[in-house]
Amino acid sequence: MRLAILSVSKKGYDLSLKIKNKLDNDSTIIKCDIYHKDVKNTLNLLFYEYDAIIAIMASGILIRSVSHLLESKTTDPAILNIDDNGNFVISMLSGHLGGANKLTYKIAELINATPVVTTSTDVNKKLGIDVLARDLYLSIDNTKEILYFNKSILEGKKISFTLNDNENYDYLLDYLSNNTLEIDVSINFSGNVNNGEIEAECDNHKILLKPRKIVFGIGCRRGKTSNDIKKAIQTVSNDLSIDISRINMFASAEIKKNEKGILDLSKELDIPVNFVDLDKLKLFKSNDIQESEFVMSKFQIPGVCEPSALITAGYDSKLIYKKRAFDGITVCVALSK
Template identity: 30%
Template sequence: MDIKYIYITEKSKKLCEKISSFFEGEIISYSQFKNHSKKIFNNADFLIFIMATGIVVRSISELLESKFTDPGVIVIDELGKNTISLLGGHIGGANELTLKISKVINSNPVITTATDINNKGSFDIIVKKINGYVDNFGELSLEINSGLLKGISYKLFIQNEYKSFFIEENGKYSNALNGFDVEFISKEKIETIILYIDKSVEFVDRKCIFITDIDLNNIKNNNAYFNMGKNLSINIDLKIDKCFNTGLKLCEKNIIIVIPKLNVLGIGCKRYTKARDFENNVIEYLVENNINISSIKSISSIDLKKDEKCILEFAKKYNIETHFYTKEEISNVDSLYEKSNFVKDSIGVYSVAEPSCHISTDGNVISQKLKKNGITISIGRKLKL
């Protein structure tokens, strides 16, 4: 996290120093902030002002653009009596950090977000927790959060692989789930439910939210009976009445898909591999594993490949990060995977794809690698952000 602590008085500076010993960040004066306010505002994850709220509001008012992009802003009085989540409570993470800071300095946390003060979860926090992608994010956040405050209970299916993001250390559900009707289920059951959609039947009363990395297009293309205008007869290991409190089938408009962007590809390939061949092999691998390409957070490989055109073009096309590791870093874990003496003689490590994936995911490689046409692909999943 890039945290900027901003002070005016010497007393407020000391409080900055105290808090930064728990939550590391850069301490700057208010005059420094004023001189470079736009740059600092646009590049920080959090701005923590130790001063009067009025000063802060006037200082940042012209910098604000969107709650989906602005940093979290917290204000603390110089005596440390009140810690106020001013902006970016959910998406910016200000509410969560406000609670943490208030504990270490024994202050009064001031949070005014409607869902929080009413002990309700929120759609935007759920999406943030899994670095998710969803269409119409802003509109859905407003609609669902408002619905929760009105007492509407939305069905929330979470793919089992992402359960850890929503369970606290004490085994309880995260507060972000308060008010949702939650069920953790397998990928197979999610596929079955999605296939049960029937556009011709009357809408159900509530929206159903799915957190999954399944490639829905792959499901449709591989099911000859998937047709939104026809009834589907599917034997499912799931009681529809229990899941939806209704015997009606789902309507497409009541399905919300949130795709966690947490999967990582480990890549090894021959020099000058053609971009089209590379893309075709990666897509084939994802289809075989039924994983949506939108769930890929990053591509990892050895630093010898940091200028490999096929990797860079693919990453740019699909808006994917790239991470390249040194031979020393890869050699620390390459013994855990299948060894190739040819690769060792060529570049100094026994393998690239799986060890690179291993490093990026803290060892959570989730499927067998694919070796084809001089390209090796591995996939893993980050279990924490």
Template identity: 30%
Template sequence: MSTRIAIIALTKGGSLLAERLAALLPGSEQIRSRGKVQETLARAWQQDYDSLICIMAAGIVVRCIAPLLRDKTTDPAVVVCDEQGQFAISLLSGHLGGGNALARQLAALLNGQAVITTASDVLGQTALDIWARDLGLIVADKSRLTQVMAKLVNSGSITLCSDYPLPPLPPDIILIDKREQADLRVTCRTAQWPRQALLHPKALVAGIGCNRNTPAAEIAEALRHACAENGLALQSISRLASIDLKQDEPGLLAFSEQSGLPLDFYTAAQLNSAADSSSSAAVLRATGAKAVAEPAAVLSAGGGQLAVRKRKSANVTVAIAELVSFFLPR
């Protein structure tokens, strides 16, 4: 995915540096402020730039962006440079937004110095938010993770327990077996202990059966309820599955698109070949398959075990299976 960078300068000398950087940085463009810095920054903020390079005093930038700040997961990275290119200051979204990396990149291009104040970077410790993101793990509670990150900075290490195999861990993350004592837990479950942060892998598949013309909202609610009553994280659902007769089902297709979850379809013969699934005479008469939700989930999970057997509401049937050989990317 390409990165969009806006470069905004205040002075004539700053504009010359902005032109130079725009030629050196792929995906970057100079935005002329014409003396209206606050308006220019606000406009750039709303235009979905990934990063803003501000060639001006840090104080000006702080005052201009203060009303725009929302969340570190959505705010763009902001790096401040002086017009001589001596310093590149990572001001905002240093980790997840890539501000620290951009500051280092600018320092290398300009033969200047990157100014990084993020504690984990300064101390050479693992940036837990980036580590989790790179492994495809979803943070259940940002405030909990912030507390664990603070513990890592203050004590030098934290503990982790995982329900799944992980690639080699950084030296400051210590793997333990006792779930209740771990600072971090990688799991599809929602139960947690005090001060523990949960990281959810995309390790579950939801099989969906539904009546014709069932709305997307009703399907979404049925899946949410199935996860909640079984202590599973909705964030751990990686994909959906159903019978091929539903390939034109508007509500199911809409839910797939809205949730960003891929949708697999199987024939009746394929569904009938799946092991460990219940059967329904009514479903068999209507579809030719003994069941839909359970075998669809099992097949899409590569033959994985059912974590939740079929749960039927008025118009939707949901079953959840665990990926058979789930592993995190190296």
């Protein structure tokens, strides 16, 4: 998540620094930038550049400054509002698809504040269809149906999921068994659903959920075993609550194409690995990656795991877990658009 923190007062600025210092070691926060004052003009710039904005100011200032920018729950960034004293963290916008609710709880815990979340499914302890989609990294083909589905969930109506009978949906079944929160759910299998896709239905209303590509980028010293790499992959998967069966691909640089540990793990987990050509890596540019001076000096590429993952995930993909080192192994995660 690319995060911006905007404040207007000295106390708000000090709180911004406190939050940033706590988030800098969070691998799910790809970048965290601080801005101060000139709220309206700054929000005009931040709104389209960040996944989430934390506004430390009075709610009236925030609402008046951001209202003209709002477009859709599928595209608007997550927006949180915090008072100068850090007493309350309020989820203001894009609570589900944008991740504002989850971020609200995280920030509130970091600064010992009270989280304020008002979305109906959350306050009634129900699982929204858009929450399921975000948690499992699925896109929704007809976002206009989200409101109907979530209203039906609140009313206790049955939601049916139809899956392709030749695909592995362990990640979905495990998720539903752990997160149904009293929702009435049925699971059906059919060859009429495309591979990997999930068809949700309620009262003749349908939503098609399509998996976004999840790519784990891997870099490692020569000789690292598949078990070593697997432990690192599992740690990152646990951090993101991603079931191993949900990973679509591994990615690394061409210089690692004969690395036995990566090849053995790819075979063991039945997850294909893409070794990206050095020429593509040399041309790759992104403000979000952490460049390695060593790799640049030796191979003239900015890095291994992050650029390889982003290239493999495709155009306009983004990092959701920045490069993390594990004793000679680096792992990151990229998500397709």
